[in-house]
Amino acid sequence: MANNDWWRGSVTYQIYPRSYQDSNGDGIGDLKGITERLPYIAALGVDAIWLSPIFTSPMLDMGYDVEDYTNIDPQFGTLDDFDDMVTRAHELGLKVIIDQVLSHSSDRHPFFQESRKSRDNAKADWYVWADPKPDGSAPNNWKANFGGIAWEWEARRKQYYLHNFLKEQPDFNFHNPDVQDWLLGTMRFWLERGVDGFRLDTVNFYFHDQLLRDDAANPRSDAAEEWNLYHRLYHLFSKNQPENLVFLQKMRALLDEYDDRTLIGEVGETYHGIEIMGQYTSENRLHMAYSFDMLDVHFTPAHFRSRVEEFFKGAPEGWPCWSFSNHDVMRHVSRWKDHGKDSDSLAKLSAAMLLSLKGSVCIYQGEELGQLETDLNYDELTDPQGLNFWPENKGRDGARTPMVWDAQAPNGGFTTGTPWLPVKAPQWERAVSAQGEGSVMQFYQKMLAFRRAHPEFRDGxxxxxxxxxxxxxxxxxxxxxxxxxxxxxxxxxxxxxxxxxxxxxxxxxxxxxxxxxxxxxxxxxx
Structure with a gap:
């Protein structure tokens, strides 16, 4: 029987594939490794898994720069490996959600390679191009998330192209309906392979202001202290455009052709994320959305209460997904350490609180172990955010180090080779094999069972x-x-x-x- 509301009040376990389980000794986690570990995830008592990107990519932003939207990167395996993983997950009662990075592609994508050649080819209008100002400078003041301006010069076209992230991640032009249709077609490809939903990366970045108006200065008094110039602007025109709402309805219509599917959007917005979450999950758009409002340093009852109350006041028919950690932020046990008696007590409290809030929940791999942020040296980094902003910001690699399974095995049982990021002692000590009576993992299992036993927590x-x-x-x-x-x-x-x-x-x-x-x-x- 169809259960189209399974996502409401669900608990999703986020897997960072590079760091979950390596099956072939190359130091990088893969789909066969994930399949091997699915019984562990099912035993925790969650409803679904979400995989960060696994598509073909040059990996300059660890898969968030997609070169082929309908194939698996060889580092992770093959389409057959993916199908096997989905089949096994479904056998265990787990839904499968995959990342969709639609706002931009890799600059190696064939469409961009064609688009950049001239102004009159078949893909000329598939990305965001603009003429320079008379003095040759960029079209406006928009900034890139990873540093510098959001524009890169292309001599062949004598134009700039837009990139909200790396210059190797050009933005699609969503004002072109052919782009919309093609991207929806890539989603259909995965729906036909049996995926149960999509996590939509940077869902509020799809459309840009066609007049290319300057963003305003950020009115917050602390904006001038921001280490990243991106946050010194108030993004009125570079994202959060009204046209986005219509496209979200198109995506929802696509998923409604299938039973039991869901859309969850990542709202990349610092200052009014809760409001956008409400807009995006109302009026038959996304099923649910999350922002960074609970992924920051604030740890007070007033803060958590205000986020939940503000959401449901603004969007009584909308639906949130709450999380405390993911692959983009410092692990919450480290982020909130000043509020804890010890790390395990703080981890248990956080789990109990998160799993009690009204909404759906996402937990990030390793949270169930009370895992800490890994302290990395500059020469160990791979993340462009850390490489560009060190030492003011050390980037996201500290939250992405490998899952630690066995305290007695080399590299914690993650790989027999050299791991792509190091496994260090503070993480090793929290291996799955060390999670005995009274452990954080046992508390997660009990709390998840308690949640399942009380329907109030699902949608009350x-x-x-x-x-x-x-x-x-x-x-x-x-x-x-x-x-x-x-x-x-x-x-x-x-x-x-x-x-x-x-x-x-x-x-x-x-x-x-x-x-x-x-x-x-x-x-x-x-």
Whole structure:
């Protein structure tokens, strides 16, 4: 039977394929390795997996620069390997979501190679081209995420092309309907192979302002201190354009031709991501979306409450997907370390809180081990963000180091060869094999089982309670009271409660809940 709403309240486990399991000893994770580890993921109790890009790519941005949208990069395997992985995942009850990087391609893509040759070829208008100003400078002030301006000169056309990221990642021209249709066709290719959904990279970047108007200066008082000039602009015209909404409806119509499929969008926006999440998941567009609002340094009850309440106030019919870590940010146990009694306590508290919020949830590989950010030297980096902005920003490689399976095996059991990023002692110590009684992994399994056993957590309403910081408290569907101590010190809080249901470091008295440092408790609502 079709279950078109399986995504609502689902829990997705993000796999970074290069770093999950290497099956052939070349130091790079691959599809056969992922297939081998699927029973482990199923045993955690999640609903789906999301794979970061696995398509043919020169890997200058680790697969987010796509050269062939309908083939697998040889580093990861073959289309047959992909089909085998999907089949095995479905046997284990896991849905499969794959990354779609539609806003830009690799400059090695055949379409761009043709487009850049002249102004009158068949693909001339498939990318964003613009004439220089009379003095030869770039068309406007738009900046690139990885440093410098967002324009690169092409002498053959005597024009600039737009790239919001690396100059080797030219932006598609979504104002050309042929581009839209072709990209939708690549999505259909994977739907026909049985994928259950797509995670849409930089979903708010698809369209640009056709008048190429300058972005305004960022009005925030701290903008002048930003290490990345990209964040010193308020992106009124380079992204977040209204035409995007129509294209999202086209994507949704494509997925609605198939049963049980889903779209989740990454909103790459620093200042009003929650608002865009609401727009993009309303009126038959995306099924769900996430932004970076919970992937930053803020760790207060007021912050988490405001993100959830603001979303549902602005988009009562929309649907969020919350996460605390992914491949683009520092791991949250390291990011929030000042708020933890110790890393394991903080990891458990974070899991309990994330898995209790109204919305769907994504957890990143290694979170279930309490994994920490890896401290890397400059000569160990591969990420263009770190290479360009070191030492002010060390990039994203620290969150992308290999999964550690066996504390006794070379390279933690990830590979028999030399891993593409190093496996270091602090990560080794948190191997799967070391996760015994009372471990972070065991807590994740119990918390996920608790979530499954209580339908309130899947799609029930959420109501926050007015309690003093550092406590966060809310009820789900008026049935379960959830209480969290976001500090490294014990605290008592006056709350009416019923029978204890689950938790760690929580004791209850007559109308009072005592929470240990980073403690959490779940009770039948009084």
């Amino acid at each position: 309403d959420i109501a926050f309670l007015d309690v003093p910081e550092p406590v966060l408290a809310f009820t789900r569907a008026a049935g379960v009271l959830c209480v969290f101590n976001l500090s490294p010190d014990p605290i008592d809080v006056v709350l009416p409660h019923g029978e204890p249901l689950f938790g760690e470091g929580a004791e209850c008295g007559a109308g009072t809940v005592r929470l240990a440092a980073n403690g959490c408790g779940f009770f039948a609502a009084a």
